[in-house]
Amino acid sequence: LVHDGQLAGVLKFKLDGDQLALTHTQVFPEFGGRGFAALLVAWALADAQARGESVLPVCPNVRAYLGKHPQWQSLVPGQYRADYGLT
Secondary structure, three states: OEEOOEEOEEEEEEEEOOEEEEEEEEEOHHHOOOOHHHHHHHHHHHHHHHHOOEEEEOOHHHHHHHHHOHHHHHHOOHHHHHHHOOO
16 A cells, blocks of 8 residues: 555455455554555455455454455355354
8 A cells, every 4th residue: 555655554465266365464653543454455355356356364454344344254255254253
């Protein structure tokens, strides 16, 4: 994520076929408190959906986002939802 020309945060992932593991979300301290982590996660989920990928929410920030936005939980394969604390 770039904000005003500066790197503000990153979301790390691993792609295996059509399965996207979101592994780590980081917003740098000077950019904290602006909702950038949620923006990164929302963008990654929308992109995965557009590409027809399933999502494994390895990152706690991604799991928290999915808990607050259950409309995205369908991207997580059903057999893995309980593993990540999703319904």
